[in-house]
Amino acid sequence: MSDANLHMRAVDLRRDLDAVADLIDTCFSTTLDKDGRDYVRYIRRMANYARFLGQNERMPDRYAVPLNGWVWEQDGRIVGNLTLIPHRKQGKHVMLIANVAVLPEYRRKGIGRALTEQGIASARVQGFDEVWLQVRDDNPAAEHLYRQLGFVERSRRTTWLAEPGKALSHLQVPDVRVTNRRNEDWLPQQEWLETTYPADVAWNLGFDAERLKPGLVPTIKAILGDLPFRSWSARWEHRLLGVASWEPSTSPTDPVWLAAPPESEDAAIRALLPEVVYALRRRRKPLTVNYPAGRAVEAFQATGWRWHNTLIWMEIRLHPETGSSILA
Numbered sequence: 001m002s003d004a005n006l007h008m009r010a011v012d013l014r015r016d017l018d019a020v021a022d023l024i025d026t027c028f029s030t031t032l033d034k035d036g037r038d039y040v041r042y043i044r045r046m047a048n049y050a051r052f053l054g055q056n057e058r059m060p061d062r063y064a065v066p067l068n069g070w071v072w073e074q075d076g077r078i079v080g081n082l083t084l085i086p087h088r089k090q091g092k093h094v095m096l097i098a099n100v101a102v103l104p105e106y107r108r109k110g111i112g113r114a115l116t117e118q119g120i121a122s123a124r125v126q127g128f129d130e131v132w133l134q135v136r137d138d139n140p141a142a143e144h145l146y147r148q149l150g151f152v153e154r155s156r157r158t159t160w161l162a163e164p165g166k167a168l169s170h171l172q173v174p175d176v177r178v179t180n181r182r183n184e185d186w187l188p189q190q191e192w193l194e195t196t197y198p199a200d201v202a203w204n205l206g207f208d209a210e211r212l213k214p215g216l217v218p219t220i221k222a223i224l225g226d227l228p229f230r231s232w233s234a235r236w237e238h239r240l241l242g243v244a245s246w247e248p249s250t251s252p253t254d255p256v257w258l259a260a261p262p263e264s265e266d267a268a269i270r271a272l273l274p275e276v277v278y279a280l281r282r283r284r285k286p287l288t289v290n291y292p293a294g295r296a297v298e299a300f301q302a303t304g305w306r307w308h309n310t311l312i313w314m315e316i317r318l319h320p321e322t323g324s325s326i327l328a
């Protein structure tokens, strides 16, 4: 405890950001993807900006992505970090813990545990309802730490990736026909989406089924030249097997949302994904599907989609009895 008092303090945006970026670079060097590298670059830009600010000046709004959290300082340098990102989830205030990292030479001394305990305590005093984090399923050390602290697994999700030119753009599935989605497909699609992207998962993916709804707004957007989402349906004879919707985004990859019942998801994925890849070939941007881990693995592989990662989503409930928050 005295150790923690001596070494742990809140992140100071004006002086810590370069060291935090270095730490994330070092500790996640083998797993950092394009999103992660962009994030580290962003922290470095913020660090540059923060250096020019006076003591009482606020960061401008465009740099206001939250970078709160805690660092562990020892031997004159920052050797551990934990980031806290507040979110809203179905009317609740939830705190996401990210970037838990300790330099290799300082590991197994209790620093990771102390930082995570501090993250949970901060969320608790600020009145957050839940604390969430994600850990790769091939990171048993971190998973063990979080379980010891009381985090409970809520879901396991795999991200599948289609890189331009690598995923298949043609795959005939006998008797299955793929067309643009019909309006009447929306009701079953909506129902299937709710099971593939349940509320406990949707908030963190930024998924909102309402955006995929057919109607006037997407049609007007298309007429105005905006990039609207696009959806395709797979049918066997007259039976709907599944629906895929693509949503353009400003991230390095665009998400594709898959909706299919378990009995036809294999055929639906084999028929739909090559069609999506073909239809979007000129965009030349990687596509991702976030899907329950372990499901339809062969179908993704058969269509040339690559496994990117599998994340365990874990949670601690802080105020389960009230379900409400004291935050304004």
Ligand SMILES: CC(C)(COP(=O)(O)OP(=O)(O)OC[C@H]1O[C@@H](n2cnc3c(N)ncnc32)[C@H](O)[C@@H]1OP(=O)(O)O)[C@@H](O)C(=O)NCCC(=O)NCCS
Residues within 6 Å of the ligand: 027, 028, 099, 100, 101, 102, 103, 106, 107, 108, 109, 110, 111, 112, 113, 114, 134, 135, 136, 139, 140, 141, 142, 144, 145, 148
């Ligand atoms: C995960 C990480 C932050 C742990 O930091 P740390 O300071 O070494 O952790 P602690 O010393 O506080 O260990 C706490 C518990 O974590 C678990 N743990 C940590 N390292 C472990 C290892 N190599 N193998 C198995 N369990 C391990 C143990 O349960 C340990 O408790 P114990 O020592 O009583 O057995 C650190 O290994 C790290 O920075 N890894 C790379 C980045 C990373 O993967 N971050 C997690 C992202 S979700």
